[in-house]
Amino acid sequence: MTVTDTPFAGGIVGEARLRKEDPALLTGEAKFIDDLDLPGALWVACVRSPHAHARINSVDTSEALAVAGVVAAYSGEDLADTWVAPLPCAWPVTDDMKNPAHFPVAQGKANYAGDIVAVVVATSRYAAADGLEGVVVDYEPLDAVVSIEDAESDRVVIHEDLGTNVSYEWPLIPDPEGVDAAFEAAEHHITETYVHQRLIPAPMEPRGVAVVPAPHNGDMTLYSSTQIPHVLKVMAALTLGVPEQKLRVIAPSVGGGFGCKLNVYAEEILCMALAQRHGVPVRWTESRTEAAGSTIQGRAQRQTIELAADADGKLTAVRATLLADMGAYLQLVAPGVPLLGAFLYHGLYDVPLYSFTCKSVFTNLTPTDAYRGAGRPEATYAIERGMDALAVAVGVGADEIRSRNFIPTEKFPYDSPAGLVFDSGNYQPALDRAKELIGWDARMAEQAERRAAGSTTHLGLGISTYVEMCGLAPSRVLASLNYGAGGWESATVRILPTCKVQVVTGATPHGQGHETCWSMIVADRLGVDPDDVEVLHSDTAISPLGMDTYGSRSLSVGGTAIWMATEKVVEKAATIAAHMLEANPEDLELTGGVFSVKGSPDAEVPLAGVAFAAFTAHDLPDGVEPNLQAQVTWDPPNFTFPFGAHIAVVEIDEVTGAVDLIDYAACDDCGNQINPMIVEGQVHGGIVQGVAQALWEEAVYDEDGQCRSANLADYLVPSAAECIDMKLDHTVTPSPTNPMGVKGIGEAGTIASTPAVMNAVVDALRPLGVTGMAMPASPMTVRRAIEAAGGGAS
Amino acid sequence: MEVSVTVNGEVRTADVEPRTLLVHFLRDDLGLTGTNIGCDTSSCGACTVLVDGRSAKSCTMLAVQADGADVTTIEGLAGEDGLHPMQEAFHECHALQCGYCTPGMVMAAVSLVDEYSDMDADGVREGLEGNLCRCTGYQNIVKAVLAASE
Structure with missing residues (x-):
């Protein structure tokens, strides 16, 4: 291993410290989406097209409605007026990219085996599954396009209104003539063709959604097994027209993601719509076999x-x-x-x-x-x-x-x-x-x-x-690639009156050990026990700002925001400590949880004392607000x-x-x-x-x-x-x-x-x-x- | 149908549909949600519990088949003096990440160690073949099971 300088001096960062996430996960105490106890919740089951490409001539839900426990069943037409906008694609990579309208429940045509064509709402998960059997759909199967070569040929155009199966072409060729010349002059010209087969991400926890509405005041809480509660909140608000300030998104314990939970899915929007319509909690849990047609590959x-x-x-x-x-x-x-x-x-x-x-x-x-x-x-x-x-x-x-x-x-x-x-x-x-x-x-x-x-x-x-x-990612770079959002991350570090610490992060873990690592970063700097640092995340009411977890971004973007917020809170604490010690803030150093004056080892005050002084606010320097808290949003360069x-x-x-x-x-x-x-x-x-x-x-x-x-x-x-x-x-x-x-x-x-x-x-x-x-x-x-x-x- | 099952040392009786899976009985009727469901083909082992002391996939049994049996779930593993040695070993060896497969993996490992003494790494790997984990690559799980079996 190469030995290099590190910015960490507290002796905590760099340790193989055991995870604070583990006890809850090892004992069954952790709550994943399907573990949530939601009294009175209705269960949703989705009728999915068995055909890869088919016209939907009719959907008859009458037999499903006769099944014990089934309270409602809807076709795509029944719900057509529910959506303010189609499901979102946030990355229109070119101005002329073709993007077919994609609604949570298909209308008129199913475009892959798994496309939702109807939905059943029932009083239990078993009754909802029974209800599926009662939905009769008259399909007219069409030729299916199952290879990229066939797709490129436009033999069958899947989305007729687009006129082609090609969504976009995106070139990056800074010097076309130079490249051609280099190949002409090359001693060796290697040409290889490789195929990356389709993969099923298969996190061990399938996806799930639960929505708890509050019909009278308009609040709505969306629980989802997602990597991106913050992005989901914005997108769900736009797709369904729910006022964003009334919407709270919570990702409970999430059993792995690997990218497939970095999405806005039909079932999330569908469950919100059904919860609104029925005025009671609504939930859906994906089955593993269903996932092949309901979760991205x-x-x-x-x-x-x-x-x-x-x-x-x-x-x-x-x-x-x-x-x-x-x-x-x-x-x-x-x-x-x-x-x-x-x-x-x-x-x-x-x-x-x-x-x-x-x-x-x-x-x-x-x-x-x-x-x-x-x-x-x-x-x-x-x-x-x-x-x-x-x-x-x-x-x-x-x-x-x-x-x-x-x-x-x-x-x-x-x-x-x-x-x-x-x-x-x-x-x-x-x-x-x-x-x-x-x-x-x-x-x-x-x-x-x-x-x-x-x-x-x-x-x-x-x-x-x-x-x-x-x-x-750097937000300006994302802008140049036409991505629909920025790449910053937010953090708040809060030292409580008893010198325990809360860290609020917009990063959203699903197995990575964020709570352990973020505690270590903050504890290393403050000189407190990592177990005295609590990391709060994955709930937009607690952590309102965030861009979530994907692309190996959590530490380098989210962790950096935490580092900077910690520095900012130390700076404020130093101002108060200097006032208490009658010293200059720039003469203070924080080591092992104690502020001391450089060169005067006897002049010191523990961080705990500063935290309590910041809370009582009895004697703060002029212009300094009570409490020790700092928020930082970091956009990487x-x-x-x-x-x-x-x-x-x-x-x-x-x-x-x-x-x-x-x-x-x-x-x-x-x-x-x-x-x-x-x-x-x-x-x-x-x-x-x-x-x-x-x-x-x-x-x-x-x-x-x-x-x-x-x-x-x-x-x-x-x-x-x-x-x-x-x-x-x-x-x-x-x-x-x-x-x-x-x-x-x-x-x-x-x-x-x-x-x-x-x-x-x-x-x-x-x-x-x-x-x-x-x-x-x-x-x-x-x-x-x-x-x-x-x-x-x- | 009425079923009566001793779960984590306590007799639990409930009226269930005959088709109710043991895992749904544990989760939905008894509120023991530590036992997870990861598939619908008995492949992943997330739902593993002990039935009369031996590991069983609770998605592959009906609740009525467990009538009269003694079932231990992950909630029943830790004692008054703290975590079970297998849970402790998983913690010490960083043998879990997202933790979704963990309850089933731990129960399968408890049963495996109970059944076979003096296992080597290959034995552990073969013995846990019915339990899938997508996060850890298994290296630390094998390490943990070996540590707990000593």
């Missing part, structure tokens, strides 16, 4: 990457061309997901010329949107797979091709060819350390021995280095750019095609760390999620647009039995973008592990003539690749 794009390089393998230009599947409608930030990768298709390599183009299309499949990494795993996959292809062409090792192209450390801050400024980086040590952890030389020797011996159990080594842009190197080792049985991940090492650099235990946990989980894309997971659709892997029996979320222990280390290259020097770690593992594993798979099979492999690398896919390449043993 991830990835789903085809990418072509071209690399131009000189004879030594030094890159001279990178060109990436994407075709992305938006699904049937544009969800909240879906159009922007490819753009989050658009700037990173050259990876962490020093490349002068750059070209990126994305075309996004509609299909008759579940809408897509952000999934852990959102755009950056796709970009990293393309460049890292491409670099291995380049290494083979040049005739050097996968490690060497990367070292030759890394952005040199002295070039930071680095002006990237895509127009970003990479804040800080030091790439070679991370790769060196990952190689050391995995025992690179010994593994290479083992591979050579097996090959020489003609073994049919092949060993493959795969490297992926990565850089990502985190800390979404830049993204942060974490990086690292991951190495996977796989073993492949040539006969069966089975791939075993047998070793994995990672060296990540997320700048200064608040709690290394939590960092490691994020990396562990992230790696496994990315490995799962490489080896196991795929939302499989048939030619009619039916999801064949809709539940956890068919969709292969890995269990402990498929996973292995990972070897982790880190380097520390602080970010200059924020005062704590932090970067973000929530998505790194997922970004790096997919290409590392796939590079290892291809590396293992290269002696058999295999040069590419589709994901997931299932035994069948691997066997077919071996056979296509000329056989191997059978």
Whole structure:
């Protein structure tokens, strides 16, 4: 580990401190959405189209209404007047982007299997499910568009009023002639095409919604298993016309999100409308199988990457061309997901010329949107797979091709060819350390021995280095990308009369350990016990300002706001302490919870005394308001750019095609760390999620647009039995973008592990003539690749 | 139908529909919401409880099948002197993040350790195959179960 200066002096930040979130979660005391006790609540169940594309000729709810416990049933037509606006897409990436109207309940036509066509309201969850059986819908099935290529051809136009299935085209080509010239002059011109299969995010807690109305005074409380209560409040107010000041949104304990709870969903708006209509609480809990058609999916794009390089393998230009599947409608930030990768298709390599183009299309499949990494795993996959292809062409090792192209450390801050400024980086040590952890030389020797011996159990080594842009995001940059909101975060730090502390944050955790980490940041500065710091979040009545949690932003944006609010409250406390000590505020220092005068060790007053004095307000300096509280809203000047190197080792049985991940090492650099235990946990989980894309997971659709892997029996979320222990280390290259020097770690593992594993798979099979492999690398896919390449043993 | 189940040491009787799942009986009738539901195919194990001392997926049993049985849920695991050693080990080893799979994972682990002594990491991994976690990558869960089994 690299030793660097840290801004933390309290001895608390940097400790592997156990989480304060755990006791409630370990005992069943935590309340997730379905745990809420809401007396008198009605249960909602959704009738979803079984067809991927169909006209709705009629909806007959009469039999449903006869079912015991059913109190109401509605078709899309019945509710048509309820909506003030369609469900929101907040990221119109181009001025001419095509965006079909998307209402919570479809009218006239269903555009994917899962589109809600009617809704049943009943007195219990069982009665609501019974009611579904009684709704009779007359469908006229239409040809379904289930591939991006078919979509692009406009053979069938899904949204007739748009006239095309193409939603938008978005180019980023700063110097088109330069790129063309570089490819013409290139010694090596690599062209590779990869497909990112659709993934089901599958947080262990399905989504759920509950709405409690107060019909007489107009208040409404929306509970949702969401990552974004603050954004949801604004969007829900706009979509339903509920006055925003009357709306309170609460995310209770949220059982994972991974991006799929970063959305505004039909069921949220629908439950609000039904609660308004019935005047009583209304609730809906998603079933796992239902989620395949009710919650967004991830990835789903085809990418072509071209690399131009000189004879030594030094890159001279990178060109990436994407075709992305938006699904049937544009969800909240879906159009922007490819753009989050658009700037990173050259990876962490020093490349002068750059070209990126994305075309996004509609299909008759579940809408897509952000999934852990959102755009950056796709970009990293393309460049890292491409670099291995380049290494083979040049005739050097996968490690060497990367070292030759890394952005040199002295070039930071680095002006990237895509127009970003990479804040800080030091790439070679991370790769060196990952190689050391995995025992690179010994593994290479083992591979050579097996090959020489003609073994049919092949060993493959795969490297992926990565850089990502985190800390979404500078509001002005978001404006330039047409995003509909800013990227700031808000924090309030409040020292109570008894010197206990409240921190109010707009970041919204769902497993990340924010309460533990934010307490550590504040306690480290104030010199109090972290257990005396309470973190309040996820309720817009308590935390009215916020932009929520996604894009590895919570620490670098939200944490920075907390850091700054703490500094501000210390400044005020110092003014009061100076008054009490009859000293100048600038002569005071706060150490271990005590203000003392520099050079006069006897002149001191504890923070507790200052807090109480601020509360009584009996003797405050002129112009100083009572109480110790400060609020800060921080808008970052830049993204942060974490990086690292991951190495996977796989073993492949040539006969069966089975791939075993047998070793994995990672060296990540997320700048200064608040709690290394939590960092490691994020990396562990992230790696496994990315490995799962490489080896196991795929939302499989048939030619009619039916999801064949809709539940956890068919969709292969890995269990402990498929996973292995990972070897982790880190380097520390602080970010200059924020005062704590932090970067973000929530998505790194997922970004790096997919290409590392796939590079290892291809590396293992290269002696058999295999040069590419589709994901997931299932035994069948691997066997077919071996056979296509000329056989191997059978 | 009337069912009578000893839950966390206390006899609980309720009138339920015959089709009521054990997990819904625990959650909706008894208010024991610590046991979670993560799927509808008996795949994820979030709903794992102990039935007569052995782990069982409570979404895969009807409440009436548990009539007369002894059921322990996550709420019944901690004693007067604090957390159960398995809960303590999960805390110490950072074996949970969002915590949604945790009650089921802990109950499955308690049963596993009770059933098999001297387990190694591979044994723990195989033994917990029926419980999915999306956050942790399992490394710290395995560590915790091994620590608690010592």
